[in-house]
Amino acid sequence: MKIRIAFLMCVLALSFQPLFAKGSADGGARNTAVAGKGQAKYVFLFIGDGMAMSQISTAEVFSTARSSKDINVTRLGFTQFPVAGLTTTFDAGTFITDSASAGTAIATGNKTLSGVINMDVGKTKSFKTIAEYAHDAGMKVGVVSTVTLNHATPASFYSKVPSRSNYYDIAVQLANSGFEYFGGGSIDQRTGKNKDQEDAVAIAKANGYTYIDSKEAFNAIKPGAGKVIAVSPVLQDSGSMPYEIDRKSGDLSIADYTKKGIELLDNPSGFFLMVEGGKVDWACHANDAGAAIYDVLALDKAIGAALDFAKRHPRETLIVVTGDHETGGLTMGFAGTQYNTFFDKVGLQKRSYVAFDEEVLKPYKARTAATAKLADLLPAIKESFGIDYNALSAFQKEQIEFAFQRSIGNEQVRSFAEDKYLLYGGYEPLTVKLTQILNQTAGIGWTSYAHTGVPVPTFASGAHQEIFGGYYDNTDIFRKLASAMNLRVQ
Numbered sequence: 001m002k003i004r005i006a007f008l009m010c011v012l013a014l015s016f017q018p019l020f021a022k023g024s025a026d027g028g029a030r031n032t033a034v035a036g037k038g039q040a041k042y043v044f045l046f047i048g049d050g051m052a053m054s055q056i057s058t059a060e061v062f063s064t065a066r067s068s069k070d071i072n073v074t075r076l077g078f079t080q081f082p083v084a085g086l087t088t089t090f091d092a093g094t095f096i097t098d099s100a101s102a103g104t105a106i107a108t109g110n111k112t113l114s115g116v117i118n119m120d121v122g123k124t125k126s127f128k129t130i131a132e133y134a135h136d137a138g139m140k141v142g143v144v145s146t147v148t149l150n151h152a153t154p155a156s157f158y159s160k161v162p163s164r165s166n167y168y169d170i171a172v173q174l175a176n177s178g179f180e181y182f183g184g185g186s187i188d189q190r191t192g193k194n195k196d197q198e199d200a201v202a203i204a205k206a207n208g209y210t211y212i213d214s215k216e217a218f219n220a221i222k223p224g225a226g227k228v229i230a231v232s233p234v235l236q237d238s239g240s241m242p243y244e245i246d247r248k249s250g251d252l253s254i255a256d257y258t259k260k261g262i263e264l265l266d267n268p269s270g271f272f273l274m275v276e277g278g279k280v281d282w283a284c285h286a287n288d289a290g291a292a293i294y295d296v297l298a299l300d301k302a303i304g305a306a307l308d309f310a311k312r313h314p315r316e317t318l319i320v321v322t323g324d325h326e327t328g329g330l331t332m333g334f335a336g337t338q339y340n341t342f343f344d345k346v347g348l349q350k351r352s353y354v355a356f357d358e359e360v361l362k363p364y365k366a367r368t369a370a371t372a373k374l375a376d377l378l379p380a381i382k383e384s385f386g387i388d389y390n391a392l393s394a395f396q397k398e399q400i401e402f403a404f405q406r407s408i409g410n411e412q413v414r415s416f417a418e419d420k421y422l423l424y425g426g427y428e429p430l431t432v433k434l435t436q437i438l439n440q441t442a443g444i445g446w447t448s449y450a451h452t453g454v455p456v457p458t459f460a461s462g463a464h465q466e467i468f469g470g471y472y473d474n475t476d477i478f479r480k481l482a483s484a485m486n487l488r489v490q
Helices: 002-015 053-067 099-108 130-136 167-176 200-206 215-220 254-265 279-285 289-310 343-348 353-367 374-385 394-408 411-424 429-442 475-485
Strands: 042-048 083-088 140-145 181-184 210-212 228-231 271-277 317-323 456-462 470-473
Touching: 042 099, 042 289, 042 475, 053 289, 053 343, 053 456, 099 130, 099 475, 130 140, 130 271, 130 475, 140 254, 167 200, 181 254, 200 210, 228 254, 254 271, 254 289, 271 289, 279 289, 289 317, 289 343, 289 429, 289 456, 317 475, 343 429, 353 374, 353 394, 353 429, 374 394, 374 429, 394 411, 394 429, 411 429, 470 475
Parallel strands: 042 271, 042 317, 083 470, 140 181, 140 271, 181 228, 210 228
Antiparallel strands: 083 456, 317 456
């Protein structure tokens, strides 16, 4: 009897072993392909930088408020995926990660320090990425981002550097990666920080890349063209694609770059395509809910392109959507509106904080340094953010006037320098105060101009979708992808 009980206990223990190995002490993972199921041959990984459930929920509620007064939620395409999980985001040094260490975790299954890309905490050992494993296995690889292509998240799939600020080194690694497709924002510091290095784009061209930066060339490029770097012909702050709220009709979108990636990468051996909505994060840093919401909606359209592809290959396509961390401490709920929300007010916004700075505030400051008056900007404020100054409370008017004086450079208000970050986060005081007031009247609150440590949701659809359910760490995304793709990883 004792032998039989021991045997049954052993069987039960084996039955409840975790499907995925935790990996070795140095962060490696063994191959854990699900038995009896085919390889995920066409794999999409969408990352909303700075996107947690609060960013997703506000986008959904905004979509509802634009078309109805009913208390319903218009679901985004990816929140209707059949499998959802919850993912922790801490890194090796802090509970609140940055994009470099979060990208490293997702791309390689390893924890590292903030600011480090695909290297260990000692910055001596480098890690191989899921994209590199896929490439070595014969799959084509693409990387798309709305921010610069050598920014932290896209860089996490092809580079290894001790500091995410080593933009030139990252750009050279991009040029030497051999990946078949890069699309979206520009390449930052392509000739080095001091503009005295060999052009990284020239290196890429020497390695067989076709570099295009016009819409005509983008539309003309077809399968068989070889390796491609496609940079947006319209750029905004720091060489990124424009915010979706600022994108002009007919300009290329993140969905366009995703569709082009599918077109160029599609082949019998399969592909891996990472697509980042990078400016969700940038908008949340600046507490601009409107810009963040429109970029979440734009990412959802790009995911729609992947879903269209999956209809042609339903048993071989896997689509995963996640965030690398939350940004801004965004909440649906503000003390001033108590239990009420008025998200239709966000729909009155016509410019991002960046566009208002560049198109309105900066030119105004250049013309009127000594004679500036807030009254001069009230028409542009109403046109840009839908804010009727005369309808505001006395306290709100006082906040805007004070922020205006800060932006203009009035020496009398500079004595509060220690409060400047808490009030404005290092952004143009007038602009960030306008977005904050608009958000507050809509019922949206913020706690930070930086990242927070809350978990992020992960959604999955397609081949091996079931393994992405549950509550797990961001390093497990690497292992789950490797398992679904049947990659043998170290």
